[in-house]
Each structure stands twice: as structure tokens, then as C-alpha cells.
Ligand code: Q9C
């Protein structure tokens with residue numbers, strides 16, 4: 001199976017995230033990619049597809065902000081990573097935003113996703129990795145894996161969050177549409193709800209979004225991913241959310257997965273994008289399912305039975321020592 005990764009995805013290393021009222025060491029560390037690479041062996045570097053497929057999904061103002069944010073942070077006399085501290089909950093939408101702090105609030109959903117001097121490059125090349133994996137599948141390969149880091153599924157058209165800046169899965173899905181796939185399904189099996197992906201395709205009927213995740217009544221990202229969210233307008237019914245309780249083991253997980261796979265079969269897509277997070281793992285330090293290493297083969301095997309051309313995009317997974325093995329098990333199931 002083709003694996004895509006760019007070394008420029010490594011340098012992004014935010015120091016801290018806001019957690020339970022204080023700043024703690026950031027969970028989304030460069031060692032994640034190193035551990036996956038060590039388990040997989042060779043990966044090839046992505047082809048540069050430029051900005052167009054990124055701005056086909058993301059707001060141009062947001063992309064410009066992301067690219068310039070850390071320079072603006074330094075120009076404002078700050079040091080370290082750029083993070084917001086005020087969010088426009090009841091906002092004036094007519095006031096042009098000038099200060100970096102105002103922009104950080106406008107374009108982010110949490111304080112867990114700092115912008116470093118290397119964030120733009122890493123995010124850009126993660127998106128290019130997803131696009132290059134898509135190329136392989138469009139050229140006839142059955143499955144390709146994009147080792148995206150930073151991850152993407154929490155990033156919306158105009159916001160970052162949840163350790164995500166550019167939505168790699170959404171960018172690949174849109175690029176698949178633009179390359180002629182008429183219907184694309186995204187299956188999100190990260191522990192957390194893929195709120196950014198859901199938002200991006202919320203009112204569309206050409207991209208189906210299905211997600212299995214920790215119940216947002218008790219888990220991040222709280223404001224999305226509830227079972228009654230089904231899409232809107234022509235997109236009504238093209239979003240499927242399957243929230244699951246803490247402690248979910250493989251049997252109930254496979255039962256929920258079966259529901260998602262049935263819905264995807266009914267949608268009859270030409271192409272599948274899998275947002276794969278290994279944070280469903282029993283020993284993940286920030287998540288609460290009980291999926292074991294050997295279970296990933298079974299999960300992937302069930303997905304592979306769809307027999308669709310598939311692009312697998314890396315999302316979360318924070319038990320760094322076990323991450324590479326869990327990813328390798330998942331990919332072997334394909
Ligand atoms: N410290 C992905 O798995 N957790 N993102 C915040 C408060 C945020 C995870 C909890 C988790 C985001 C791609």
C-alpha cells in the first residue's frame with residue numbers, strides 16, 4: 001500500500017495546550033509521526049498540488065491568517081506559540097479585525113491548537129500528502145495511506161481547533177469530486193467527532209459524512225456530533241452520527257460501524273475517505289474507548305468489505321509507543 005508523508009510535517013511542535021484550567025504539554029507531538037514511520041517502513045513524499053485544492057475547502061481569509069499568524073504574533077512582540085484568548089461568541093461581524101489576538105479568536109475554536117513558526121508548512125504538506133494519496137487511488141490503486149500530521153478533522157472551513165489546521169480529509173474529498181467522482185463518502189473513525197468535516201459538507205448531498213465517536217454529551221468537541229445531527233437542506237440525511245459511551249469495546253464498536261457501513265453502501269459512493277484515529281485505543285491518554293491493538297484488523301476488514309477505492313487519512317492517536325503498531329494493524333486489515 002502506498003504511504004505518503006513529507007518530513008516538513010515533523011517540525012510543527014506546539015509546546016502547550018489549555019487543559020483543565022492550566023497549560024500542559026501538548027499531546028500531538030512529532031514523535032507520533034516518527035513512531036508510525038518506524039512501524040510502516042518506507043513512505044514517499046507528496047507532490048505539490050498548490051493552494052487551489054486547499055482554498056476549494058477553506059476560506060481564503062482563514063488560509064491567509066494561518067499562513068501569516070505566527071509572523072504577526074512575533075511582530076506584536078510575543079514569543080513562543082500563538083494562541084487566542086478571546087472568542088467571538090456574540091460578535092460584531094462588521095468590524096475589520098486588526099490585532100493578532102482578535103484574528104486568533106475569530107479563526108479558532110479552542111486553546112488547544114497553538115500556531116508555531118512551523119505550523120503552516122507542516123499543515124500544507126499534510127494536506128499535500130492527502131492529495132497525493134488521492135492521486136494514487138485515482139490512478140487505480142485500491143488503497144493509499146496519507147500520514148497526515150497535524151491531523152485535520154476538527155478544522156472547519158474558517159477555523160482551527162482540536163490540534164487541526166487544514167482539514168486533510170475534506171480537502172481530499174473535495175479534490176476527488178473535482179477530479180470527477182460524483183459521490184464521495186467520508187468515514188470518520190477517530191475517537192473524537194469530526195466537527196470540521198461535518199461543518200464543511202453539512203448542507204451538501206454529494207459528500208456523505210459518517211462518524212463513530214465518544215458521546216459529545218461528555219466528550220470534546222461537545223457542540224457537535226450528537227445523534228440527531230443529520231445535515232441540512234439537500235444535505236439532510238447525508239450526515240450520520242453514532243456517539244458511543246466511555247468504555248466501548250470491539251463488539252459494540254463493530255455493531256455501530258456496521259450501521260455506518262450500511263448507510264455508506266446505500267449512498268453508493270465512488271470513493272471512500274477514511275479519517276482514521278488510533279485514539280480509540282484502550283491505552284490512549286486522552287480518550288475513553290477500549291479498542292485493542294488486534295481489533296484494528298477487524299475494524300479495517302469490515303471497512304474494506306465496502307470494496308471502494310479508499311484514501312486513508314491519519315487523524316489522532318496519542319499513545320505514542322503503540323501508535324505505529326496500531327496503524328500498521330489497521331492498514332493490514334485493508
Ligand atoms: N485538554 C484529534 O484527535 N482535547 N484531536 C482537549 C482539553 C482536544 C483531539 C481536551 C482533543 C483533540 C485529531
Ligand code: ZN
Nearest residue numbers: 190191192316
Ligand atoms: Zn481524536
